[in-house]
Amino acid sequence: MSQSEFLLSRRQLLTGVAATAALSSMAAYAQTTKGTLILPNSADKSADKLASDEAFWREVATHYDLTQGIVNLEHGYWGKMAKPVLEAYQHANKMVNSQNSFYARKDFPQDMRHAMSRVAQALGVQDGEIVLTRNATEAIHNLIRQYQGLQPGDAVLLADSDYPSFKTAMLWLEQDQGVKSIELTTPSLADQQQLLQCYLDAFDQHPNIKLMLLTHVSNQHGLIFPVKDIVNEANKRGIDVICDCAQSWGLIDYTLPDLQVDWAGFNLHKWIGSPVGVGALYMKKGSLEKIAPYPGESDPDHNRAYSRVHTATANFSAFMTVPAALDFHQAIGGKNKEARLRYLRDLWFSEAQNMPHIEVLGGNDKMSSTGMSSFRLAGKTSLDDVNKLQQTLENDFGLFTVVRKGLHSGACIRITPQVFTSADEIQKLIESLKKLA
Ligand SMILES: Cc1ncc(COP(=O)(O)O)c(C=O)c1O
The missing domain is CATH 3.40.640.10 (Type I PLP-dependent aspartate aminotransferase-like (Major domain))
Structure with missing residues (x-):
């Protein structure tokens, strides 16, 4: 089984949409796509091993529409829908808008319970x-x-x-x-x-x-x-x-x-x-x-x-x-996702930890850390300092990040990759951090 087979293929999905265009319930839609999600061919690899398999994650990334024009490292706000999820959503929207109260009053409670x-x-x-x-x-x-x-x-x-x-x-x-x-x-x-x-x-x-x-x-x-x-x-x-x-x-x-x-x-x-x-x-x-x-x-x-x-x-x-969202999430695998995101975080975090001009914030061991972590320039904790740093990252280095405040120790820049973020993009962050010295 190739790695690309593990997710719902676009062709299968579109066939499903066409076949159900006349049906009014989401259950019928789900029925047509049932069984088309094939589990990742990752049984022979632990989540930790798979975490650094760039080819595998490149394949996963093909199932998303990616941000253009900048390296987006701010995925803690809201998560992008994968293409099959977006298509299920568009199908639902179209159906709800045509069936209106006839759907909402009759079938929706059952779909909501499901x-x-x-x-x-x-x-x-x-x-x-x-x-x-x-x-x-x-x-x-x-x-x-x-x-x-x-x-x-x-x-x-x-x-x-x-x-x-x-x-x-x-x-x-x-x-x-x-x-x-x-x-x-x-x-x-x-x-x-x-x-x-x-x-x-x-x-x-x-x-x-x-x-x-x-x-x-x-x-x-x-x-x-x-x-x-x-x-x-x-x-x-x-x-x-x-x-x-x-x-x-x-x-x-x-x-x-x-x-x-x-x-x-x-x-x-x-x-x-x-x-x-x-x-x-x-x-x-x-x-x-x-x-x-x-x-x-x-x-x-x-x-x-x-x-x-x-x-x-x-x-x-x-x-x-x-x-549909849960199907996609489970097809990638919760453990695989967690390990990949933490791997991407560790790539930059371990380098930044050794840069005297950078202070890192987040988990200090595996049990305490996620794919999301933060940093600031050493000693520069004010909101104004960190706002300027966010602008430098965006305007001078092409990296989109977000400022977080509220910690008593001061403000920081949060870095949040997603499953479609590549190790090359994280490398770009590392090179930029070095230049901030
Ligand atoms: C830790 C935490 N709690 C709560 C929220 C609020 O989530 P929602 O926007 O779904 O209400 C967020 C959103 O960023 C969050 O990061």
């Missing part, structure tokens, strides 16, 4: 524990706003490495609930033990913490936090945890039981490669009592996770495309 079930399955949890939302923010904001366990005088914990809008929501609890918020300073270059210790110290110093926000992979520098260990320690102390998995699922390969969290928010439009506009809320069975239903909704038996969100009319086609 999409949720696929997400639950991929995350290793039960149907009914996952509700699809429009993004991770909708899921996490609802968890924070609807949390019922606080009393005046309690404390809530957040960290400088958390996502800005979620920090704001945690801080808002001060005025809404009369609690005190504590913002932790996390190390910018760290391993699992250092990160755990940082939280243990906070728990010891503030015994009145009742609720904490915990980010699985930080948006600033791709650092992986040891969620399971922190959650275990938090639970021993009666602290509830809301986990932000927006940047982790698909960037690294895991299922929810690995994290041992009760509540989490995700999106699929970053690393799972769905259309923009798909997020997910996870609520473990038996954990619903402390999160109130969405205002006006009711759930007397505390068993309806879906009553915690009210998304109303949203992008039908984006939700309908979730199974």
Whole structure:
């Protein structure tokens, strides 16, 4: 089997589209393409070996439309759809637009249930524990706003490495609930033990913490936090945890039981490669009592996770495309994707670590690092300094990156490759970093 056979071929896909043009449901579309996704011919290679196989990843890259005119190293914002996913999305859009309410009122609920079930399955949890939302923010904001366990005088914990809008929501609890918020300073270059210790110290110093926000992979520098260990320690102390998995699922390969969290928010439009506009809320069975239903909704038996969100009319086609996105993601393989992205990161990170004029930020060992990491010029931590650096990279070196702020140690440039990024493009970054001296 050649490597190119492992993904849905364009010809097969187009045949499928033509054959189903007259059908009104996404299920019928999926039926025609079923079985055409053939697993990667990578059984003889470990994910770590495959990570440096440029020919394999060049083949993967042919399934994407690539950014023109610049080397794009900012793929942490949202993930591009692969061509078969885009085509499934276009098919869904066309069908929804022609069938209108006839589809939305009759077949859509079934397609939505199927999409949720696929997400639950991929995350290793039960149907009914996952509700699809429009993004991770909708899921996490609802968890924070609807949390019922606080009393005046309690404390809530957040960290400088958390996502800005979620920090704001945690801080808002001060005025809404009369609690005190504590913002932790996390190390910018760290391993699992250092990160755990940082939280243990906070728990010891503030015994009145009742609720904490915990980010699985930080948006600033791709650092992986040891969620399971922190959650275990938090639970021993009666602290509830809301986990932000927006940047982790698909960037690294895991299922929810690995994290041992009760509540989490995700999106699929970053690393799972769905259309923009798909997020997910996870609520473990038996954990619903402390999160109130969405205002006006009711759930007397505390068993309806879906009553915690009210998304109303949203992008039908984006939700309908979730199974196609998961198919493509799984065809590449979550482990293969994680290893490739980390390999690309290690290429530049290991060189940059030895450049005296560069400070690197992110994981200091394999367990703590992802494909995403950051850097800045040594000692140049202000937003102004880092904005200028972003401009230099873009205008003088043809590299598109993004500035991240919010860490107490200062601002940084985030570097995020994707599965279609080549080692040559990373080499271009390395050469540019050398010239910044
Ligand atoms: C760590 C983290 N949390 C949350 C979000 C928000 O995700 P969404 O835009 O899907 O709401 C992001 C987006 O960049 C993120 O990186």
